[in-house]
Amino acid sequence: MSQKPMPPSERTRVRRVADRGHYDRATLHAILDEAYLCHMAFTDDHGTHCIPTACWREGEHLYIHGSNGSRMLKLAATGSQVCVTVTHLDGLVMARSAFHHSMNYRSAVIYGSFEVVAGAAKAAAMDAFLERIAVGRSRQARPGDANELAATTVLRIALEEAATKIRSGGPKDDEADMALPVWAGVLPLRLQGQRPVPDGAQPSLPDYVRSWGQGVGTEALAEAAGETMPGAGAPPRPSR
Structure with missing residues (x-):
């Protein structure tokens, strides 16, 4: 597994609260590996769209799949530029002032283009997807037959131009507000x-x-x- 850092590009460089940005692969992998869904933004002749889809990581690629009839997958399979995001919401940050309310989160952004996964690698990728859902599931469920695999598109995008951004901790109140009789803190959230x-x-x-x-x-x-x-x-x- 590559541990080569991802130097920020003009597209991935975190500018707003830059110290929350991270460009190491370990952080990126951890955020992607906790995700069941990603959102993919793309532009076609009908405008700009952002669509959720299932995802899983193998090595230095993020995979998606779906029906051959999907307009999103058809366009992505041509190598068009896309943006893929993953976000985990970890808490609601309750400040003493309305202005300083915030959220704790872990997010990842990936830019680039997808490539088609075919042949034996396609079947192996679908097994990996089942294992992402539940370890051991690919050995219990009936495997996809030739017709089902033929009706399915599997794509992957390299984790080359990517960045993560994380906020944690409590509210950042102004000193003048610290004595206000208002409850402040974090309301934690998690997927359970x-x-x-x-x-x-x-x-x-x-x-x-x-x-x-x-x-x-x-x-x-x-x-x-x-x-x-x-x-x-x-x-x-x-x-x-």
């Missing part, structure tokens, strides 16, 4: 897995589902496995 929802009759519960359900309780995991726990009733109804 919820109770697994089974689809019909289920085989034994795979490890990645058990891991997904950590913290939701034994009864919830039993329900995900299609089992009934002694004394377990129906799941609670949402309050109205």
